[in-house]
Amino acid sequence: MTNHPSNSTTSNLPLYLGIVLSVCSSIQGSMISTSCDVGQSAVLPCLVSSLHRSPPSPYIQWLSTSETVFEGMGTEKFQGHGYEGRANVPQQMLEQGNCSLFLEDVRLTDSGVYESYLVVGNTKVKRKVLLQSVQFIVRDHKLKKTVERGRDLELELYTPQAKQVVFQPRRLSQWDVLWKKKGKGSQMTLHPRAREGSLTVVIENITWNDEGTYRVLDENGLALSTVMVTVTEPSPDKPEQTQQKRQFLEDRSAGSRSYPGLPLFLLCGFMLYFI
């Protein structure tokens, strides 16, 4: 068997004892497809109807093509490499025949085919029954943003997996690093106008040169998100000005008292013209 890392809750788990005699292929086994955005939580569906055939604690196994993702029997649980702290089949749900896999903070590398099994039999002779195959697709985030010059650009990181923010200016091919997550022993790198928020990186006082493509990368350099940013001329100035002018004209024609000196001034000017 593979050398899975073990921790205190899993070290005594006798899951690998016994011989797996046969792997029954699908009874309920048509493939289900489910997808989710990177960083979110996902539920990979599974139903088990034949719990009465197994001991009080059903033994459930979730496998992906390359890894054991989760194994659980009663309170004893094992989470596979890369799934530590993220994969679970809640016990109360399982007792009701719901063997769905809960996966938190999903990663791009979680994409793949997952299979759940009910393991039955005693410790010497085990049999695995395929319960469900799930095609799981994890998508990256893609969006477009328009920012007014002088405003701030807020880039969402979505997940603690985010390790870098890089920027490619419009019509150029180079990528500049704007932000790097603080790691052990290494300093956090920040662009002079970048500041870190809670799961965001904000680029302040956007200029024309900030137009381009921003990417949030994970530790493997895969894009968690891609944001195409367009910079526009600040709009509040002009509309405000025209609105003020219109207001001014309306006030004058209505004989409002907002500008008491003005009609008099105009009248004087008018009279002077004829003198």
Ligand SMILES: *[C@@H]1O[C@H](CO)[C@@H](O)[C@H](O)[C@H]1NC(C)=O
């Ligand atoms: C199993 O539980 C999950 C999470 O509560 C739920 O989304 C799903 O619908 C349940 N499945 C069934 C068949 O009840």
Ligand SMILES: *[C@@H]1O[C@H](CO)[C@@H](O)[C@H](O)[C@H]1NC(C)=O
């Ligand atoms: C924003 O940047 C412009 C030049 O690009 C500069 O003139 C202005 O002072 C900056 N504003 C702030 C609030 O930093």
